[in-house]
Amino acid sequence: MSDDSVMNPELVINHKFPEVTHTYGERDVALYALGIGACAKDALDDKELKYVYHEDGQQSIKVFPTFAALFSIGLTSQLSQLPGFAFDPRLLLHGQQYIEIYKPLPTNCLMQNKSSIVGLHDKGKAAILEIEVVSYEKETGEPLCMNRTTVYLRGAVGFSKSSQPYSFTKYPRDQTSSKTPKTQPFVVHEECTQPAQALLYRLSGDYNPLHSDPKIAEVAGFSRPILHGLCTLGFAVRAIIKTICNGDANLVKAISGRFLLHVYPGETLITEMWLQGLRVLYQTKVKERNRAVLAGFVDLNQLRSSSL
Numbered sequence: 001m002s003d004d005s006v007m008n009p010e011l012v013i014n015h016k017f018p019e020v021t022h023t024y025g026e027r028d029v030a031l032y033a034l035g036i037g038a039c040a041k042d043a044l045d046d047k048e049l050k051y052v053y054h055e056d057g058q059q060s061i062k063v064f065p066t067f068a069a070l071f072s073i074g075l076t077s078q079l080s081q082l083p084g085f086a087f088d089p090r091l092l093l094h095g096q097q098y099i100e101i102y103k104p105l106p107t108n109c110l111m112q113n114k115s116s117i118v119g120l121h122d123k124g125k126a127a128i129l130e131i132e133v134v135s136y137e138k139e140t141g142e143p144l145c146m147n148r149t150t151v152y153l154r155g156a157v158g159f160s161k162s163s164q165p166y167s168f169t170k171y172p173r174d175q176t177s178s179k180t181p182k183t184q185p186f187v188v189h190e191e192c193t194q195p196a197q198a199l200l201y202r203l204s205g206d207y208n209p210l211h212s213d214p215k216i217a218e219v220a221g222f223s224r225p226i227l228h229g230l231c232t233l234g235f236a237v238r239a240i241i242k243t244i245c246n247g248d249a250n251l252v253k254a255i256s257g258r259f260l261l262h263v264y265p266g267e268t269l270i271t272e273m274w275l276q277g278l279r280v281l282y283q284t285k286v287k288e289r290n291r292a293v294l295a296g297f298v299d300l301n302q303l304r305s306s307s308l
C-alpha cells in the first residue's frame with residue numbers, strides 16, 4: 001500500500017503519461033500575444049501587430065514562439081495526481097523552461113502531446129521535477145516543438161534513501177545552462193508590465209490562483225499575486241526578437257530561461273542582451289528592486305545583418 005503523503009521517487013520517474021490531444025486557434029494566439037505585452041505601448045507597432053491582427057484575416061495571424069510553452073501547462077496543473085508525488089501545490093514555483101521550435105507554429109492546430117518525466121532531484125529544502133512534452137501535428141505526425149518544464153517544489157523534502165541526495169536526469173545537463181556575461185550588454189530593452197498583466201495572461205490557460213488571489217499569494221509567501229514565470233519569459237523573448245531579430249520570430253530555434261526571483265505585475269522589466277555567435281544570452285531585471293529575475297539564452301537559426 002502506498003502512503004500519499006510520502007514521496008516515492010521510483011514511482012514518479014517511471015510514471016507513463018497518456019498521450020493527449022490539444023487544439024488551439026487564432027483567438028488563443030492573439031490573446032497570448034496581448035498577455036505577454038505585444039502592442040501594449042504602441043498599437044501600430046509593425047514588429048508586433050502581426051501577432052494580434054493581420055490584414056489578410058485571422059488565419060494569417062503569426063504565432064509568437066513562446067506560445068509553444070503553453071502546451072506544457074496542462075500537465076503541470078495535474079501534478080497533484082502523479083503517483084508517488086507528495087507536495088503542497090501552493091508552494092510550487094516555476095524554476096526553468098526550455099523550448100525547442102522545430103518549425104514555425106501554425107495559427108490553428110490540432111496536436112498530439114507526448115510527455116515524460118526527465119528529471120527529479122532532492123535539493124534538501126526543495127524537490128525539483130522536470131517534465132518534457134514533445135508536440136506533434138496530429139494530421140501529419142510532424143514534430144512542432146519540445147518543452148522541458150522545471151518545477152521547484154518548496155517543502156517537498158527528504159526522499160533520498162542514501163547519504164547522496166537523490167538525482168535523476170534523462171538529458172544532457174549542459175543543454176540548458178548558461179552564464180550571464182560580466183561585460184557591457186550588446187542591447188538593453190526596458191518595458192513596463194501592467195498591474196493587470198497576470199489577470200490578462202492567465203486567460204491563456206494557467207489559472208493557478210497564485211497569480212490572481214491575494215490570500216493564496218500570501219500563503220505562498222508573497223505580499224500580493226505574482227506574475228507567471230512564462231509571462232516574464234514572453235516579455236524577455238519579445239525584447240530579443242524586437243531588437244536583435246528585427247521583429248523576425250522565425251529566427252528563433254531554442255529558448256532557455258531560469259526564473260531567479262518573482263515579479264510583481266506592474267513592475268518594469270529591463271532585459272540586457274549579449275550576442276555570442278548565434279546565441280543571445282540575456283538577463284532580465286526588475287527596475288524598481290534592481291534584482292535579476294530571469295536569465296538564459298535564445299538560439300537563433302541565423303542573424304539578420306539589418307539588426308546588427
Ligand SMILES: CCC/C=C/C(=O)SCCNC(=O)CCNC(=O)[C@H](O)C(C)(C)COP(=O)([O-])OP(=O)([O-])OC[C@H]1O[C@@H](n2cnc3c(N)ncnc32)[C@H](O)[C@@H]1OP(=O)([O-])[O-]
Nearest residue numbers: 076093094095096123152227228229230258259260261262
Ligand atoms: C510550472 C507552472 C506553474 C507556474 C508557476 C509560476 O509561474 S511561479 C512564478 C515564476 N517563478 C518564480 O517566481 C520563481 C523565482 N525563483 C525563486 O524564487 C528562487 O530562485 C527559488 C525559490 C526557485 C530557488 O531559490 P533558493 O534560494 O531556494 O535556491 P538556491 O539558490 O538555494 O538553490 C537551491 C538548489 O536549487 C537549484 N535552483 C535554484 N533556483 C532554481 C531554479 N529557478 N530552477 C531550477 N533549479 C534551481 C540550485 O541550482 C540549487 O541546486 P544545487 O546547485 O545546490 O545543486
